[in-house]
Amino acid sequence: MPVDFIRSAANARKSSVSLTRRTFHPVYLLILVALPMVALAGCRRSSGGVPINGEADVAPEVQLILEDAGDGKPVIGPHRVTITLLDGDGTPIEDAVVSVRADMNHAGMLPVEAEAVHQGDGVYSAAFDWTMAGDWIVTATARLADGRVKTTTKEISVAAK
Ligand SMILES: [Cu+2]
Numbered sequence: 672m673p674v675d676f677i678r679s680a681a682n683a684r685k686s687s688v689s690l691t692r693r694t695f696h697p698v699y700l701l702i703l704v705a706l707p708m709v710a711l712a713g714c715r716r717s718s719g720g721v722p723i724n725g726e727a728d729v730a731p732e733v734q735l736i737l738e739d740a741g742d743g744k745p746v747i748g749p750h751r752v753t754i755t756l757l758d759g760d761g762t763p764i765e766d767a768v769v770s771v772r773a774d775m776n777h778a779g780m781l782p783v784e785a786e787a788v789h790q791g792d793g794v795y796s797a798a799f800d801w802t803m804a805g806d807w808i809v810t811a812t813a814r815l816a817d818g819r820v821k822t823t824t825k826e827i828s829v830a831a832k
Pocket of ligand 1: 777
């Protein structure tokens with residue numbers, strides 16, 4: 672009986688040791704895998720895709736065309752995007768307040784924000800600086816004269832100089 676007890680205690684000890692050994696490694700692996708995922712999730716939440724300033728698109732008939740104003744090869748530094756606003760029958764909307772925000776697709780970056788200026792014929796232009804090479808999510812938000820909001824996002828890849 673005492674021998675059995677000692678044996679089973681020894682076995683229990685053995686198995687708990689091997690258990691710790693077995694769980695030790697995967698836990699670290701899990702942390703290694705989970706950390707970047709958490710960082711990515713935080714980044715997605717803080718960057719584009721969804722209405723960035725919490726404003727939903729409530730003007731489905733309005734067309735908002737967001738374009739890179741350059742030669743299609745944006746590089747780090749000063750930059751412009753063009754926003755064209757048309758109503759349901761294609762008439763330019765000239766009295767909207769249009770703002771642009773750009774977030775990088777990774778965490779830890781400050782967004783870049785700019786107000787767009789109307790150039791005529793429903794075309795608005797916004798100037799800002801790309802502060803880093805990489806993938807940016809640009810959100811254009813137009814507040815229409817009737818108070819409704821039209822918003823869209825576009826991904827723009829910026830190269831180093
Ligand atoms: Cu960045």
